[in-house]
Amino acid sequence: MDIAVQASLFDDPTEGARLEPLGDSVRRRALTAGAWIDVRPGWLQGSEQLFADLVDQVPWRAERRQMYDRVVDVPRLVSFYAEDAPLPDPLLTEAKTALDAHYRCELGEPFATAGLCYYRDGTDSVAWHGDTIGRGGTEDTIVAIVSLGAARTLALRPRGGGASLRYSLGHGDLLVMGGSCQRTWEHAVPKSTRPTGPRISVQFRTRGVR
Ligand SMILES: O=C(O)CCC(=O)C(=O)O
Numbered sequence: 001m002d003i004a005v006q007a008s009l010f011d012d013p014t015e016g017a018r019l020e021p022l023g024d025s026v027r028r029r030a031l032t033a034g035a036w037i038d039v040r041p042g043w044l045q046g047s048e049q050l051f052a053d054l055v056d057q058v059p060w061r062a063e064r065r066q067m068y069d070r071v072v073d074v075p076r077l078v079s080f081y082a083e084d085a086p087l088p089d090p091l092l093t094e095a096k097t098a099l100d101a102h103y104r105c106e107l108g109e110p111f112a113t114a115g116l117c118y119y120r121d122g123t124d125s126v127a128w129h130g131d132t133i134g135r136g137g138t139e140d141t142i143v144a145i146v147s148l149g150a151a152r153t154l155a156l157r158p159r160g161g162g163a164s165l166r167y168s169l170g171h172g173d174l175l176v177m178g179g180s181c182q183r184t185w186e187h188a189v190p191k192s193t194r195p196t197g198p199r200i201s202v203q204f205r206t207r208g209v210r
């Protein structure tokens with residue numbers, strides 16, 4: 001291929017999105033109580049156009065969510081893709097396939113659903129919670145999060161108190177919560193007072209975990 005043509009292919013944001021191999025590029029951090037976090041920065045490369053397509057094409061809706069004993073408004077937009085629902089972009093299907101291959105032995109089942117969240121700016125957020133609706137409240141599970149767009153903080157803290165951890169996630173980063181993380185730890189995306197660009201997070205979960 002002509003070098004000029006090749007260069008223009010790489011420059012074209014619509015052609016750019018691709019997944020790096022996972023393999024041993026994933027770093028695990030053991031938390032307390034059998035919880036763990038895997039991190040793979042920059043897993044999804046060149047996702048600018050994918051981000052713009054998802055903003056335009058996903059049927060976003062406002063969220064209300066059960067938080068402890070109440071149903072509250074959550075300041076962000078969401079869209080849920082149930083098991084077998086076609087995902088809004090083939091790259092997300094590819095991501096699910098790669099995560100299935102990487103976690104299948106440990107997880108014992110495939111990822112089934114995809115929850116998409118759209119944080120329009122720093123005032124959008126999600127409060128401290130675990131994904132405990134369904135099996136995540138009683139069993140170990142794995143929730144894999146791919147982050148697109150501007151970086152936001154994902155904070156984690158042990159239930160019952162203790163120091164929190166903060167990860168800056170955007171631009172194709174992968175963070176995976178595993179083991180007892182949903183029931184022994186909580187996570188949140190805090191509001192940001194700094195000017196903050198939009199972020200989309202894609203959470204892959206197993207059947208019966210929300
Ligand atoms: O935006 C994120 O990365 C986290 C989203 C989340 O925790 C949830 O929707 O349950």
Ligand SMILES: [Fe+2]
Binds near residue numbers: 129130131187
């Ligand atoms: Fe969550």
